[in-house]
Amino acid sequence: MEIPYTVEIRRDTGLTNGKIGIWLFLASEVMLFGALFASYILIRTGAPTWPRGDSILNVPLATFNTIVLITSSVTMVMAWASLMRNRFGTFRIYMGATILLGGVFLVVKYFEYSHKFETGLFPSTNNFLAIYFTLTGLHMLHVMGGMAVNAYFWGPGAKLWKTNPEWFRNRVEHSGLFWHFVDLVWIFLFPTLYLL
Amino acid sequence: MQATTTTDHAAEIDKHVRVYITVFVTLMVLTIVTVAVSRYHLPVPIAVSVALLVATIKGSLVACYFMHLISEKKLIYAVLALTAFFFVALLSLPVLTHADGFYIHHQ
Numbered sequence: 001m002e003i004p005y006t007v008e009i010r011r012d013t014g015l016t017n018g019k020i021g022i023w024l025f026l027a028s029e030v031m032l033f034g035a036l037f038a039s040y041i042l043i044r045t046g047a048p049t050w051p052r053g054d055s056i057l058n059v060p061l062a063t064f065n066t067i068v069l070i071t072s073s074v075t076m077v078m079a080w081a082s083l084m085r086n087r088f089g090t091f092r093i094y095m096g097a098t099i100l101l102g103g104v105f106l107v108v109k110y111f112e113y114s115h116k117f118e119t120g121l122f123p124s125t126n127n128f129l130a131i132y133f134t135l136t137g138l139h140m141l142h143v144m145g146g147m148a149v150n151a152y153f154w155g156p157g158a159k160l161w162k163t164n165p166e167w168f169r170n171r172v173e174h175s176g177l178f179w180h181f182v183d184l185v186w187i188f189l190f191p192t193l194y195l196l
Numbered sequence: 197m198q199a200t201t202t203t204d205h206a207a208e209i210d211k212h213v214r215v216y217i218t219v220f221v222t223l224m225v226l227t228i229v230t231v232a233v234s235r236y237h238l239p240v241p242i243a244v245s246v247a248l249l250v251a252t253i254k255g256s257l258v259a260c261y262f263m264h265l266i267s268e269k270k271l272i273y274a275v276l277a278l279t280a281f282f283f284v285a286l287l288s289l290p291v292l293t294h295a296d297g298f299y300i301h302h303q
Binding site for chain 1: 294
């Protein structure tokens with residue numbers, strides 16, 4: 001049985017079902033991160049003293065990671081634009097770059113985390129680190145999830161391009177929406193955790 | 197006719213690509229601005245305001261252009277308006293908690 005409204009637009013919504021689906025999912029993600037941000041505000045404003053992020057965390061590394069993630073957002077949108085121009089080879093290059101940049105982000109994060117653990121800084125050490133590890137850890141899981149989906153579309157999932165290019169374009173657009181959301185969350189995490 | 201449509205479509209995508217590159221450069225500049233401002237160790241309320249303002253501009257650029265929200269259908273805007281409402285409600289909870297504490301404190 002064929003899945004309805006993957007390519008054709010629904011007349012009542014003016015959208016494909018996949019597009020509505022991904023936006024509803026992102027709405028739930030906003031609430032998930034929103035709850036954690038609210039907890040952060042509550043704990044921080046309730047604390048008698050609070051350390052500046054840059055006195056504990058590595059700002060140059062996080063700045064580098066911000067640049068990496070923003071660049072990966074551009075390569076992601078370029079991957080989609082390549083499909084819109086029917087250039088599958090270029091899509092593969094941009095999508096591959098997006099996955100690689102996601103990998104670079106994770107490697108940098110690994111070094112950041114291991115340095116903290118080596119110096120005896122754990123989530124249980126204080127509230128600041130508890131919040132730092134929770135928020136960045138959850139974000140990191142999202143990076144991994146996005147990379148897995150993108151890798152699928154770069155590899156085995158790309159077969160769909162031959163049989164139903166329109167559907168494949170839609171799928172890549174939706175995975176892109178998730179990837180940009182992950183970038184967007186980091187844009188807020190970076191200053192609030194590292195710089196304030 | 198088909199060839200004209202394809203050329204128009206390609207030109208449209210080229211225009212999009214130019215916008216993506218402009219947004220990318222703007223995001224990089226704003227990232228540098230955020231880090232540079234933090235080095236001045238401004239008073240906390242000002243530092244928070246500046247950091248959140250720059251982050252909001254950057255986030256809006258990503259949402260509007262990379263996520264194509266600038267030209268999306270009404271239903272998506274409706275979903276996001278609802279999300280924004282509950283998001284603000286969620287972030288207001290700590291403020292309400294403080295107001296509550298203030299009230300108890302002054303009883």
